[in-house]
Amino acid sequence: xxxxxxxxxxxxxxxxxxxxxxxxxxxxxxxxxxxxxxxxxxxxxxxxxxxxxxxxxxxxxxxxxxxxxxxxxxxxxxxxxxxxxxxxxxxxxxxxxxxxxxxxxxxxx
Amino acid sequence: xxxxxxxxxxxxxxxxxxxxxxxxxxxxxxxxxxxxxxxxxxxxxxxxxxxxxxxxxxxxxxxxxxxxxxxxxxxxxxxxxxxxxxxxxxxxxxxxxxxxxxxxxxxxxxxxx
Numbered sequence: 001x002x003x004x005x006x007x008x009x010x011x012x013x014x015x016x017x018x019x020x021x022x023x024x025x026x027x028x029x030x031x032x033x034x035x036x037x038x039x040x041x042x043x044x045x046x047x048x049x050x051x052x053x054x055x056x057x058x059x060x061x062x063x064x065x066x067x068x069x070x071x072x073x074x075x076x077x078x079x080x081x082x083x084x085x086x087x088x089x090x091x092x093x094x095x096x097x098x099x100x101x102x103x104x105x106x107x108x109x
Numbered sequence: 110x111x112x113x114x115x116x117x118x119x120x121x122x123x124x125x126x127x128x129x130x131x132x133x134x135x136x137x138x139x140x141x142x143x144x145x146x147x148x149x150x151x152x153x154x155x156x157x158x159x160x161x162x163x164x165x166x167x168x169x170x171x172x173x174x175x176x177x178x179x180x181x182x183x184x185x186x187x188x189x190x191x192x193x194x195x196x197x198x199x200x201x202x203x204x205x206x207x208x209x210x211x212x213x214x215x216x217x218x219x220x221x222x
Binding site: 033035041042043044045048086088095096097099100101102 | 152
């Protein structure tokens with residue numbers, strides 16, 4: 001079992017739909033990161049959080065430390081949101097990040 | 110502010126050739142990383158450097174060497190390229206080892222034939 005599991009692996013939705021991507025992890029962490037990668041493109045950090053909830057525009061990230069679970073929500077989804085979304089965790093005191101496999105999101109017009 | 114810059118963006122190598130991927134960051138970050146990304150495998154850590162003058166192996170270090178030349182630069186060398194090293198390589202950096210946002214370069218697409 002991977003230390004970081006994302007679901008779903010693939011998600012296709014219509015423009016305007018509310019999107020949820022989930023991330024579960026099995027280790028103690030100091031922080032959780034949500035990253036975005038567009039096709040053929042680089043990787044951009046969307047959020048880093050260690051508790052509660054963060055919001056940036058139409059994106060919301062939440063984390064439940066007790067349940068070792070985080071969600072990334074996209075409201076009013078748009079075709080430009082089509083990308084791979086990657087969850088990664090920083091272990092407590094650890095130098096390295098552990099990455100999930102990514103969720104490929106496609107938003108159709 | 111360029112962030113993390115890596116070169117080259119694309120490279121084709123013949124088996125057995127050597128090459129160096131260059132990475133530089135202008136954010137005064139202490140920690141730097143080299144990852145490879147393969148279809149279905151996610152990002153895997155090759156080597157990292159927690160601070161200038163130190164380097165450590167990650168998950169998949171075989172066939173690679175690194176140099177932390179100074180605080181800004183962290184290079185990845187393939188001494189004798191193999192087809193299994195065909196991948197997309199990402200350099201990344203962050204201010205300290207934990208609890209900070211990580212910044213990635215744009216990636217280097219390497220094909221070994």
